[in-house]
Amino acid sequence: xxxxxxxxxxxxxxxxxxxxxxxxxxxxxxxxxxxxxxxxxxxxxxxxxxxxxxxxxxxxxxxxxxxxxxxxxxxxxxxxxxxxxxxxxxxxxxxxxxxxxxxxxxxxxxxxxxxxxxxxxxxxxxxxxxxxxxxxxxxxxxxxxxxxxx
Amino acid sequence: xxxxxxxxxxxxxxxxxxxxxxxxxxxxxxxxxxxxxxxxxxxxxxxxxxxxxxxxxxxxxxxxxxxxxxxxxxxxxxxxxxxxxxxxxxxxxxxxxxxxxxxxxxxxxxxxxxxxxxxxxxxxxxxxxxxxxxxxxxxxxxxxxxxxxxxxxxxxxxxxxxxxxxxxxxxxxxxxxxxxxxxxxxxxxxxxxxxxxxxxxxxxxxxxxxxxxxxxxxxxxxxxxx
Numbered sequence: 001x002x003x004x005x006x007x008x009x010x011x012x013x014x015x016x017x018x019x020x021x022x023x024x025x026x027x028x029x030x031x032x033x034x035x036x037x038x039x040x041x042x043x044x045x046x047x048x049x050x051x052x053x054x055x056x057x058x059x060x061x062x063x064x065x066x067x068x069x070x071x072x073x074x075x076x077x078x079x080x081x082x083x084x085x086x087x088x089x090x091x092x093x094x095x096x097x098x099x100x101x102x103x104x105x106x107x108x109x110x111x112x113x114x115x116x117x118x119x120x121x122x123x124x125x126x127x128x129x130x131x132x133x134x135x136x137x138x139x140x141x142x143x144x145x146x147x148x149x150x
Numbered sequence: 151x152x153x154x155x156x157x158x159x160x161x162x163x164x165x166x167x168x169x170x171x172x173x174x175x176x177x178x179x180x181x182x183x184x185x186x187x188x189x190x191x192x193x194x195x196x197x198x199x200x201x202x203x204x205x206x207x208x209x210x211x212x213x214x215x216x217x218x219x220x221x222x223x224x225x226x227x228x229x230x231x232x233x234x235x236x237x238x239x240x241x242x243x244x245x246x247x248x249x250x251x252x253x254x255x256x257x258x259x260x261x262x263x264x265x266x267x268x269x270x271x272x273x274x275x276x277x278x279x280x281x282x283x284x285x286x287x288x289x290x291x292x293x294x295x296x297x298x299x300x301x302x303x304x305x306x307x308x309x310x311x312x313x314x315x316x317x318x319x320x321x322x323x324x325x326x327x328x329x330x331x332x333x334x335x336x337x338x339x340x341x342x343x344x345x346x347x348x349x350x351x352x353x354x355x356x357x358x359x360x361x362x363x364x365x366x367x368x369x370x371x372x373x374x375x376x
Binding site: 001002006014015017018019020043060 | 157160164167168171172227230231232233235236237240241242
């Protein structure tokens with residue numbers, strides 16, 4: 001949902017003002033800083049790599065402090081540092097009471113965040129557990145079996 | 151109302167910034183307008199048709215078609231990366247989106263007119279001085295009507311495979327009353343008649359502006375809701 005001719009700062013600022021965010025300028029800078037995008041904040045989005053565009057998209061989506069976040073494959077295109085920054089951001093949002101639903105193939109990052117986790121196959125949950133009952137090894141096995149089963 | 155206008159200005163400013171950076175539609179529209187003037191000029195036989203009869207038609211044909219270039223781009227930028235979904239999911243009203251888009255288009259068309267009108271006067275050796283103020287008023291009134299209709303149909307056509315073809319096909323029939331009113335009132339002014347003689351056509355323009363702006367603003371939400 002980014003405008004390629006605008007810079008990351010302009011894209012995030014536009015979203016902040018659409019949502020009527022107070023003190024928009026500071027919130028924009030904060031969102032970009034969290035996603036480690038301040039250094040490239042004024043470059044046109046079209047000149048950024050896929051991973052950087054994904055970071056800007058996340059900064060844009062989070063700038064207004066949403067109460068519910070639906071993230072479909074948010075780790076795709078992100079390198080390790082981008083993935084860590086996203087996990088930290090989602091963890092912080094979760095601690096403030098934001099409800100977050102993440103759909104991901106990145107089990108390690110997904111499980112590190114989850115209060116509840118599920119494996120879905122052909123539109124149905126084949127496994128669903130609360131965080132305290134999650135065993136990463138067993139989840140990985142279920143996930144691989146689900147993938148193999150199509 | 152202030153919220154709607156603030157949101158509309160935010161969208162208009164964003165669209166104008168994108169156009170200023172890329173300048174793709176603006177240059178296309180200006181070049182089209184200037185080429186149209188040149189072609190009509192060389193096809194014109196001054197001994198058969200008086201310049202005051204020809205110039206109004208040339209002016210409004212050029213505006214209509216060069217404006218379409220900008221109108222097509224209006225919602226085209228929103229289809230990149232599904233940006234329109236971000237706008238529709240935000241808490242601003244659908245009407246604010248339409249007004250913002252129309253406002254950006256109006257400034258775009260006005261900028262093209264700012265170049266094309268003096269060029270027309272220069273090519274056809276028409277005196278701009280006396281008629282400048284009423285001609286600008288007619289240009290603005292006509293642009294409002296054209297932009298209101300064009301913005302609505304741009305929103306409808308953008309997600310179709312034949313958007314470039316569909317936009318003029320849908321828009322042009324609705325442009326007719328605006329173009330008739332604009333060209334008739336321009337003809338009166340250019341032939342040296344008093345502004346009062348063009349008053350009926352100017353009133354027609356105002357009436358169609360009110361109808362089109364109201365109807366298109368109210369209709370826009372239905373073009374984007376599933």
